[in-house]
């Protein structure tokens with residue numbers, strides 16, 4: 354596992370990577386060209402907000418499997434290119450939110466009380482407060498745009514200063530607003546017209562970039578204080594400057610600037626604009642949290658384990674992670690069986706979740722099924738990240754259905770594959786205890802199979818002598834049988850035999866088995 358760290362992360366994170374067996378190169382002052390020249394050697398790349406992870410980089414990154422964002426916002430990472438290539442992107446969304454919220458409040462105090470300006474005067478031995486009268490927070494209204502993790506932390510902290518909190522976030526439920534004691538504004542302009550202080554906490558997206566512009570400042574209350582500790586450009590810098598010149602905005606506290614880290618914004622020259630160099634997450638605590646978390650996630654992702662903060666995968670509630678793990682294994686196992694038992698190209702995949710599993714977030718289990726399904730035949734890389742994209746690109750229709758009851762089982766997953774000639778294949782499995790798996794049905798034959806690394810699966814006419822001959826031939830081929838199960842369809846006088854064996858089976862032995870009278874077909878399955 355070769356990991357390139359292209360921006361500084363905490364020593365504790367680097368130690369974690371090394372302890373887990375990764376070879377870590379910390380190269381934090383590479384030029385873009387140098388980065389492109391070396392990225393091909395690495396399995397994982399860890400970045401913060403300055404490294405642009407985009408198509409240029411992906412094209413050179415033949416081995417890259419994971420991009421770890423040591424932080425929250427992922428706007429410097431091009432997601433579509435990563436997903437298409439099966440590169441998993443992980444971030445640490447919870448690790449630095451307190452620090453970001455605290456810097457927001459710090460900037461709010463600094464701007465409202467002119468702390469940096471007063472500090473600078475006094476450092477120059479000038480004892481003078483003239484022209485720098487501050488503003489009290491008590492009774493003022495703060496308008497929060499984006500009431501997510503950081504927005505909520507800012508809201509609860511500012512309440513303790515006796516402020517009225519209003520917020521605009523169309524994607525947050527009324528009950529969340531109510532629980533936080535924040536008044537919902539359905540229109541941004543309405544919020545602008547009522548707040549004394551505006552603070553933005555949305556991600557940078559196509560929708561939010563420039564969302565506070567000329568029109569919004571026109572609607573604003575005169576004397577507004579503006580804080581941006583989220584991303585440059587959410588508040589348009591030109592519009593902000595104009596609003597400052599027109600005395601609509603009285604002061605601003607800005608942590609993020611266009612063009613950073615080489616920011617040249619004229620805002621830097623305004624006395625009433627207080628700036629910090631994207632320092633929202635720059636605390637010992639946040640950096641330790643971020644470093645350790647990103648290291649853990651990158652290692653887990655490199656080992657093919659499920660990572661809760663994978664950005665280009667469905668999000669999993671942490672409390673469901675343990676329950677889901679066994680289903681992921683089961684799903685992948687069911688998927689893997691198809692192309693080892695059948696040879697027909699897949700046209701349609703139907704996944705049915707019944708019983709307990711139906712109550713969980715199953716989209717990731719469906720990804721595991723697709724991963725397993727295509728793995729035996731695809732040379733290209735397939736994993737949780739690109740499984741959907743690959744199914745789609747191969748014209749495979751995937752559907753998911755759920756039912757709360759599973760008849761004789763507590764929980765049941767059934768995979769039904771329809772091939773291009775309309776032939777149907779079904780396989781069902783269940784889990785029990787501490788993640789034990791069982792395959793309970795294949796093509797209508799009922800079993801209770803503990804899936805093992807090597808299995809022989811044969812269909813035969815249901816008549817005496819077939820099983821005995823199979824045993825003899827396997828003995829000749831020096832293959833030891835561990836367990837054996839038979840599923841029967843009495844009306845059709847056919848049976849399916851599943852033998853768990855201790856080793857690989859040679860092509861010759863399989864050919865001999867196929868020649869036994871009554872054997873209709875025989876397959877070797879490797880899990």
Ligand SMILES: NC(=O)C1=CN([C@@H]2O[C@H](COP(=O)(O)OP(=O)(O)OC[C@H]3O[C@@H](n4cnc5c(N)ncnc54)[C@H](O)[C@@H]3O)[C@@H](O)[C@H]2O)C=CC1
Nearest residue numbers: 425426453499500501502503522524554555556582633634
């Ligand atoms: N300055 C710094 O060092 C740091 C900055 N950040 C930035 O802070 C921002 C917020 O982070 P979190 O609170 O963790 O994100 P979050 O995802 O928890 O919350 C973002 C909120 O924005 C809302 N939102 C999205 N589009 C919107 C729109 N068009 N209008 C109104 N609301 C919208 C979402 O519904 C969500 O509630 C991100 O941009 C992040 O990158 C995060 C950490 C450190």
Ligand SMILES: O=C(O)CCC(=O)C(=O)O
Nearest residue numbers: 401402423424425426634
């Ligand atoms: O310090 C950093 O890496 C930037 C933090 C940040 O903006 C984020 O986590 O979104």
